[in-house]
Amino acid sequence: MTTASHELAQSPPRMTSRLDGELLEVSMGPQHPSTHGVFRMNVALDGEIVVKLKPVFGYLHRNHEKIGESTSYLGSMPYTDRLDYFCSMTNNWAYALSVEKLADIEVPERAEYLRVILAELTRLQNHASLLGFLLSDMGAWGTPLMYAFREREKILDLFESLSGSRMMCDYMRFGGCRVDAGPDWMERAKKVVDAFPRFLDEFEKLIVSNEILIVRTQEVGKMSAELAINAGITGPMLRACGVNYDLRKVDGYGVYPRFKFRVPLGDHGDCYDRLMMRALEMRESIGILKQAFEQLPAGPIMNPKVKLRAFRPPVGEAYGRIEGPKGELGFYLISDGSPNPYRYRVRPPSFINLTVLEDLCLGHTVADVMVILGSIDIVMGEVDR
Amino acid sequence: MAVTARNFIGSYFEADRLITVQYPEERSPLPENYRNFPFLIYDTDDAEAGLRCVACKICEKECPPQCIYITKSNDKKPDYLGKPQFYPAVFDIDISVCMSCQICVEVCPFEAIKMDKVFELSRRERFDALLFRKRELAKSNTYYHRIHPVEAAEVDAKLAEAAAKKRPAEPAPSAVATPSPRTSA
Numbered sequence: 001m002t003t004a005s006h007e008l009a010q011s012p013p014r015m016t017s018r019l020d021g022e023l024l025e026v027s028m029g030p031q032h033p034s035t036h037g038v039f040r041m042n043v044a045l046d047g048e049i050v051v052k053l054k055p056v057f058g059y060l061h062r063n064h065e066k067i068g069e070s071t072s073y074l075g076s077m078p079y080t081d082r083l084d085y086f087c088s089m090t091n092n093w094a095y096a097l098s099v100e101k102l103a104d105i106e107v108p109e110r111a112e113y114l115r116v117i118l119a120e121l122t123r124l125q126n127h128a129s130l131l132g133f134l135l136s137d138m139g140a141w142g143t144p145l146m147y148a149f150r151e152r153e154k155i156l157d158l159f160e161s162l163s164g165s166r167m168m169c170d171y172m173r174f175g176g177c178r179v180d181a182g183p184d185w186m187e188r189a190k191k192v193v194d195a196f197p198r199f200l201d202e203f204e205k206l207i208v209s210n211e212i213l214i215v216r217t218q219e220v221g222k223m224s225a226e227l228a229i230n231a232g233i234t235g236p237m238l239r240a241c242g243v244n245y246d247l248r249k250v251d252g253y254g255v256y257p258r259f260k261f262r263v264p265l266g267d268h269g270d271c272y273d274r275l276m277m278r279a280l281e282m283r284e285s286i287g288i289l290k291q292a293f294e295q296l297p298a299g300p301i302m303n304p305k306v307k308l309r310a311f312r313p314p315v316g317e318a319y320g321r322i323e324g325p326k327g328e329l330g331f332y333l334i335s336d337g338s339p340n341p342y343r344y345r346v347r348p349p350s351f352i353n354l355t356v357l358e359d360l361c362l363g364h365t366v367a368d369v370m371v372i373l374g375s376i377d378i379v380m381g382e383v384d385r
Numbered sequence: 386m387a388v389t390a391r392n393f394i395g396s397y398f399e400a401d402r403l404i405t406v407q408y409p410e411e412r413s414p415l416p417e418n419y420r421n422f423p424f425l426i427y428d429t430d431d432a433e434a435g436l437r438c439v440a441c442k443i444c445e446k447e448c449p450p451q452c453i454y455i456t457k458s459n460d461k462k463p464d465y466l467g468k469p470q471f472y473p474a475v476f477d478i479d480i481s482v483c484m485s486c487q488i489c490v491e492v493c494p495f496e497a498i499k500m501d502k503v504f505e506l507s508r509r510e511r512f513d514a515l516l517f518r519k520r521e522l523a524k525s526n527t528y529y530h531r532i533h534p535v536e537a538a539e540v541d542a543k544l545a546e547a548a549a550k551k552r553p554a555e556p557a558p559s560a561v562a563t564p565s566p567r568t569s570a
Contacts (some may be wrong), residue, residue: 077485
């Protein structure tokens with residue numbers, strides 16, 4: 001955080017008007033339909049203007065990191081599904097990537113392509129449902145969310161027929177993937193991806209130039225690029241401020257360097273830019289998916305040298321990170337040569353993106369707080385762990 | 386307006402949008418890979434003797450939420466081929482704890498535990514009724530073929546191959562723990 005904003009956060013809340021009155025303290029959440037889970041904000045209000053906001057979380061704390069240290073490397077994989085339960089595929093990938101770095105495991109090419117396909121499908125469904133949620137936070141209850149969930153449903157059906165579960169996919173393994181996708185599945189996936197732009201066109205027609213949406217989002221929750229970088233913001237939120245930082249380009253993990261895609265960048269860092277960033281990223285994801293379907297090679301999907309059972313990586317440490325739909329998702333592992341990691345640390349994007357919430361909300365109305373929170377794109381499973 | 390109208394009308398006519406199924410009477414088919422809770426496979430018709438599980442306890446150890454409880458038998462009992470094998474005296478799975486990750490299936494060296502597709506599991510009681518005993522868990526290979534046809538055929542081919550490899554080298558029915566099931570039980 002910048003010094004100025006930090007001081008603002010620390011200073012006692014002040015009344016902005018000279019009229020007689022006192023601050024109203026409101027506890028929003030944890031059971032609040034638009035807090036995206038069990039998240040509480042203690043808000044001090046001057047009239048309708050937020051003068052202080054204290055986020056309270058931990059209601060969904062499940063001791064994820066300690067569990068990771070007491071189970072085997074393989075056993076942590078299904079737990080990573082439960083971090084960000086919208087994007088279990090990318091969570092799996094980030095964890096698999098860090099174990100692969102730790103033990104120096106190579107992944108067959110087909111598995112890399114399958115990972116890209118599934119990660120981009122995850123991005124599609126995450127961003128689609130985010131748009132739906134964000135619009136319902138703004139009062140457009142029902143319709144946009146249902147349109148988004150209809151598309152998401154198709155992708156979840158794909159996940160189910162491939163991995164056996166809609167949300168808790170538990171699909172990737174260090175050294176590859178668990179089951180191979182047959183030609184039938186590929187055909188279905190291609191159909192879903194081909195039909196997706198129609199949803200985007202419709203959605204954009206409905207929302208992009210909608211007057212209410214523009215009034216509610218433009219110039220709301222503005223964030224400067226300096227603040228974003230200082231606070232460690234990643235993902236679409238950072239790019240909405242105009243900072244060109246996408247790990248798919250920066251790290252080039254997996255087979256991403258082989259695909260042609262652009263990184264959409266925002267200009268103002270307000271809620272509207274953040275919202276549009278998701279819409280534009282979905283279009284790029286569709287492009288990546290189409291290239292991946294074309295280039296997908298045949299071959300094995302699992303490195304035969306990897307022993308999943310009683311897996312003991314050499315002593316060392318590794319940090320694997322990927323560009324998840326919400327930002328940089330990283331797993332930091334320290335191995336002492338035993339079957340359990342000595343230290344297991346998650347760098348959750350939505351938690352770190354949430355740290356700037358107060359800076360974004362100060363000076364806006366209570367109704368805007370919901371929009372700002374929605375545009376950050378949090379999932380409490382990942383924030384609280 | 387035009388978009389909403391098209392979507393509204395489309396929801397009555399477009400085939401891929403008419404997805405509602407009158408559930409208890411009609412059911413939409415589950416995908417082949419669908420999984421929820423594990424079950425134990427037995428060959429032949431005898432659920433007790435034909436059980437492939439030899440109580441090696443690997444799944445119990447690897448299970449991330451620790452929902453499998455196995456007690457190994459003290460004696461060996463002849464399985465359906467007459468080989469003396471250990472067997473699980475107790476094999477319980479607490480499905481209120483199980484998180485359907487199918488790691489037990491992946492680590493099992495005997496292809497003895499597989500994922501089931503039964504999802505109508507509501508019970509009137511929370512504890513004992515959701516603790517599945519060996520008797521409830523044991524299901525035949527025929528059942529496995531019915532719910533996962535492709536996967537079951539692969540598993541059977543693999544086991545038959547392993548059995549064919551093993552048989553000439555080891556004529557004595559000693560403590561080798563690989564069961565050799567019938568291919569079409």
